[in-house]
Structure formats: C-alpha cells, structure tokens
Amino acid sequence: MSQKYDKEFKIQTVKMIQEQGKPVAQVARELGVSDNTLYRWINEFKQDPVNAFRGSGNLKIEEKTLLEMQKRIRQLEMENEILKKGDAHLRKRPELIFAFIHKHRSKYPVSEMCKVLNVSRSGYYQWTRCQESEQKKRRRELEQQISRIFVDSRRLYGSPKIAQVLRQQGVRVSEKTVARIMKELGLKSRTVKKYKATTNSNHNLPVHDNVLNQQFRAQAPNQVWMADITYVPTDEGWLYVASVMDLYTRKIVGWHADERMTKELVLQALDQAYNRQRPKGEVLHHSDRGSQYASHEYQKRLLKYGMKCSMSRKGNCYDNACIESFHSVLKKELVYLEKFRTRKEAQSRIFEYIEFFYNRKRVHSAIGYLTPFQYEQMYGQIA
Structure with a gap:
C-alpha cells in the first residue's frame, strides 16, 4: 500500500532532521522512502518554508527507476571496495581469503565477497564450522x-x-x-510506572451513548476511531496532546499538541486523521465525555465527516482503554525517560516517537506482534 505524506508531516520530518541532526539515510530507511525524496523535502523547505509542499505528498512512480539505479550503483561501489580491501589476499591461500570474508561479513554480503574474491560460499562456510562449534x-x-x-x-x-x-x-x-x-x-527495559489519566466531564454540554460498549474489536481500518487527551510536563509548563487511534490497526492516525487544552486541540487531531485516512464509510468515533469532544464545534465536524459519536460512561476509564493505553505507553517509553526544556522540544520528540517508532517500528501484541503500519498494509493486500 503506497503511503501519502501531507504537508505537516513533511515539515515536521524536515525540522526533526535539522534540529536533531539525524542522518538523512537513517530517516529515509525508517520511513521507507529514498534518500533523494528526503533531500527534495529539505531543499523545498529551505527555499520557501511558507509555501513548501503544496501538493498532496504522493511518492512519484518515477522514483522506482531511480531507486533501482541507485541500488546498482551501490552494488558496483561495494564490489570495487571489496576488491581494494581484498587485493592483498587474492594471491594467498584460501584460508586467508576466508578470514578476510569473515572479518568483513557485517559490512558486505558473504555471497558478494565470495563472488568477487573467486571462492565458493560452501568452502567459506565449511571453514567457519572448523573455527568454532x-x-x-x-x-x-x-x-x-x-x-x-x-x-x-x-x-x-x-x-x-x-x-x-x-x-x-x-x-x-x-x-x-x-x-x-x-x-x-545486562539488557533491562527502561520503561517506568504506568500513567493514569483523568478527565473533567463536569459540563452542561450534550453527551452521547456508549455505542462502543467496550467492544474493542474492528473488522477493518477506519471502522472505529478512539480519541483522548494527555498531558506532558516541560520546564515551560504543560504540553497537551490529543490523539486519534484506529482500533483495527492500533495506528495513531491523527494527533496534535498545544500549550492549551481547548476544542481547537482535538479538532486539529481529528482533521489530520480524516485528511490522512480519508475513510470511505461511516466511522464510529469514541471518546470520553470531556468538554472538548462534547463541544458544538467538534460534534459538527463529526457530522461533516459522516462519523457516529460514542462516549464513555462517566467515571469509567475502561470504556476508552485502548487509547488510554497508548498514552500510558507514550509516558512510559518517552515522557518519563526524558526531561523537556521547552514545549517545542517535547513536541518534536513526540512527533518522532509516534511517526517513526510507534506507528512504523514498535510491535503490538494486540495485532500479532506486528507494527500498526505492517498490519494496515496486510489488510490492504488481502482486501
């Protein structure tokens, strides 16, 4: 399933590379795009930060040919590098060639070294068996x-x-x-205590029935979304984070962070989720009874997007357990392990955690120890 990257995602990715100094190659590998794509994002943002990324962000088909060319160039460069490093071994006994291959096996594929140095892979592996049990x-x-x-x-x-x-x-x-x-x-998980969130539902706004009723299962992506707000401490004060999770994939499909906990905070997260996913059928939207979700503006937006509203029972944290569990994980695996000086720093690290680690790399027990992106792609291949 091809991925679509919106303007905000590209801007945040470029800012993260610039501010944290992460290698472009590493970021490209984690996102599953080419180095050239990221360099193009960086150059476009440098030239005009205000008007950059006006398009939808679809990856171009032409990049496939470019990626194949780059792969072949890297292969030729690797073969040349192997020959240069192994030149002194070419006129010596096979045992020395095998020793050279064994020493460099973490950098180059064994099959490629055997081919370039004109020895058999079977001979190499037989040699390794003699070296150790x-x-x-x-x-x-x-x-x-x-x-x-x-x-x-x-x-x-x-x-x-x-x-x-x-x-x-x-x-x-x-x-x-x-x-x-x-x-x-001495490898010990560095996660710490779980986080318990609370919600203020003391308001006079209309609330909806608990349609979800703790049925935490969906048959496909974009059937059930769950929304919640959490708090992140910084030296400047609280940073509030609103998240929207797809129940089927456990992917965070939308989120937004701000210094104030207002209805605009949750509206931004909902808009991002809708624009990224573009659900075709009705989505059951479940949240707590917080005033932000019960506000007239938020309810109008749900109607505009063709979504059905469901709300937790008052004081029952289990009704919204999945999204609260995500915020607990966010606390244990990021917030409690670092100290943020500014809200901007916290927002940048949260962006990296959600978009690069949680959605793309972190395996989830509820979806067969796959990542949310893998699970979403599997559904796309089956459907």
Whole structure:
C-alpha cells in the first residue's frame, strides 16, 4: 500500500532532521522512502518554508527507476571496495581469503565477497564450522540478534516482545532463553510506572451513548476511531496532546499538541486523521465525555465527516482503554525517560516517537506482534 505524506508531516520530518541532526539515510530507511525524496523535502523547505509542499505528498512512480539505479550503483561501489580491501589476499591461500570474508561479513554480503574474491560460499562456510562449534556460534549470533532488537526498540522491549520479533525473523527461541541472555548481557527495559489519566466531564454540554460498549474489536481500518487527551510536563509548563487511534490497526492516525487544552486541540487531531485516512464509510468515533469532544464545534465536524459519536460512561476509564493505553505507553517509553526544556522540544520528540517508532517500528501484541503500519498494509493486500 503506497503511503501519502501531507504537508505537516513533511515539515515536521524536515525540522526533526535539522534540529536533531539525524542522518538523512537513517530517516529515509525508517520511513521507507529514498534518500533523494528526503533531500527534495529539505531543499523545498529551505527555499520557501511558507509555501513548501503544496501538493498532496504522493511518492512519484518515477522514483522506482531511480531507486533501482541507485541500488546498482551501490552494488558496483561495494564490489570495487571489496576488491581494494581484498587485493592483498587474492594471491594467498584460501584460508586467508576466508578470514578476510569473515572479518568483513557485517559490512558486505558473504555471497558478494565470495563472488568477487573467486571462492565458493560452501568452502567459506565449511571453514567457519572448523573455527568454532555450532553451539557457540549459535549462542553468539543469538546474543547479537537480541542486542540489536533491544537497541532498535530504544531499549524498551522486554523478553516477551524480543522473543516474538525473533520468531517473526525465523529464529526458534523460547522467551525463557531470551530472558536469561538479556539478564547475562545486562539488557533491562527502561520503561517506568504506568500513567493514569483523568478527565473533567463536569459540563452542561450534550453527551452521547456508549455505542462502543467496550467492544474493542474492528473488522477493518477506519471502522472505529478512539480519541483522548494527555498531558506532558516541560520546564515551560504543560504540553497537551490529543490523539486519534484506529482500533483495527492500533495506528495513531491523527494527533496534535498545544500549550492549551481547548476544542481547537482535538479538532486539529481529528482533521489530520480524516485528511490522512480519508475513510470511505461511516466511522464510529469514541471518546470520553470531556468538554472538548462534547463541544458544538467538534460534534459538527463529526457530522461533516459522516462519523457516529460514542462516549464513555462517566467515571469509567475502561470504556476508552485502548487509547488510554497508548498514552500510558507514550509516558512510559518517552515522557518519563526524558526531561523537556521547552514545549517545542517535547513536541518534536513526540512527533518522532509516534511517526517513526510507534506507528512504523514498535510491535503490538494486540495485532500479532506486528507494527500498526505492517498490519494496515496486510489488510490492504488481502482486501
């Protein structure tokens, strides 16, 4: 399923690269776009920050050809680099060539080095079996895989999620084995206590029935959306974050942050969700009874978008458990682990967490230990 990037997403991505100094290649890899696409975003924003990104943000089909060319160029550059580094080994015994391949296996594919250096892959693998026992090799590789997944998760995953990710990668391993290795390596999840949010529903605005009624299951994307507000502390004061989650994919389809908790805050999040997803059928929109969601302006917007409103029962936190769970995760995995000097800094880090990590990289137990984007794409392939 091709992805569509709106103006706000592009601006926030460019700002994050500029302010945090993240490598363009890394950001491109995380988003699943080419380096040239990000450089084009950066240059367009530099030339005219006000009028940049007027289009819808669709990735161009022509980029496929460019990506293929870039891939071939990188392959040729890699082969040339292997020959330069391995030149001294070409006239020596095969054992020395195999040692060279083994030393550089993390940088270059073994098959490519064997082809360039004119040795067989079978010969190389037979040589490695002579160097160490299979049990020790398996153990070292497993330690490396666990460490890589742990670091890639921002040091947030515990043994259950790491074991699931390994299984998805074809590695047969038990959760107990993963837990034991993590303990030996000193890998401990850095998440902290859960966050409990409260909502002020003391107002005279009309409220709606609890249509959702804790039926936290949907049959497809854009059937049920759940909305809520949370609070993030900074040295400048509170930053309020309104989020909209798709119940089927658990993807955050829209969100907005501001220094005031007003109806405009939740309207911005709803507008972003609608513009990004463009739901074709009726969406059941569930929230708490907060005055922002009960406001006349918000209810009019729901009618405009063809959405049916559902609200939690008064004082019942379980009625909106899924979106509150997301805000709890946001607190444990980001907010409580960092100290934000400004609201702008907090907003930038939240953008990175939601758009780059939570939606695209963080596996979710409720959707089979896939990421929200993977789960959404799977539905698109089946439908």
